[in-house]
Amino acid sequence: MKIDKLSSKTTPAEFDPRARSTSERIRVHSREVLSDQWATLEKVTFDYQRGDGRWQQQQREIYHRGHGAAVLLYNLEKRTIVLIRQFRFPAWTLGGDGFLLEVPAGMIEAENPAETVRAESEQETGFIIEEPRFLFRAYATPGSVTEQLYFYAAAYDSEQRSGAGGGLEEEGEDIEVLEVTIEQAVEWVASGLIMDTKTIIMVQHAQLQLFGV
Incomplete structure (x- = not known):
């Protein structure tokens, strides 16, 4: 079986998913924009060649x-990682207080995911990091969303900090910053306190590849 994949160095922003119309097993008939507000929702009709x-x-x-x-911001000497706690309205609608524990993240700007995580790290946590190390990328919700997430890791130093973080008020951010031990983070995943998918992935990466918990 032939399996096609994009290069790990390829930025998905280089591809316009709305421009693709055909491949060996796909023939797009029509695209209808249903909403074009903060993001774009479209209805696509296509032919699919079954197995x-x-x-x-x-x-x-x-x-x-x-x-x-x-x-993933980590400190091997202290055995800690940095998490943020912020309000997510969609999560609130499903019950609870709507506050989720997450790793710092943001939408890619200027087609540069590495610079994006450096900026988001400082804005959200106050920590200034060097060049982050690329780990992998993955689809967020491939059944309905074209978004891909780029995952990075970077060591942090408690002394290298520009401020308390907290995010950008004009974007509605009101972020609490937490330094927690890797053991605590693993326990929070197991207990269900951490429910954000990207954060669960990052904690497990830290557990297996960095700290050996």
Whole structure:
């Protein structure tokens, strides 16, 4: 079986998903924009060639919101990582207080995910980091959203800090910064206190690849 993949160095912003119309097993018939506000929601009608060779017409609603980047801030000597706590309205609608524990992250700007996580790290936590190390990238919700997340890791020094962080008030951010031990973070994942997918992935990466918990 042939498996195609994008280069890990390729920025998805280089590809316009709304411009692609055909491939070996896909033929796009129509695209209808349903909403074009903060992001774009479109309805797509296409033919899909099934595994047995038959063609089947399908429809999907697809959400284009750009791509994101997240960073795991860690200190091996202190055995700590940095988490942020912020309000998420969609989570609130499902119950609870709506406040989630997360790693710093943001939407990619200027097609540069590495610079994005450096900026987000300082804005959200106050920590100034050097060049972050690329880990991997993954789809967030591939069944309906074109977004990909770029994952990075960077060591942090408690003395290298420009301020308390907290995010940008004009963007509605009101962020609490937490330094927690890796053992505490692993326990929070196991207990369900950490419910954000990207953060669970990062904690598990730290557990297996950095701290050996």
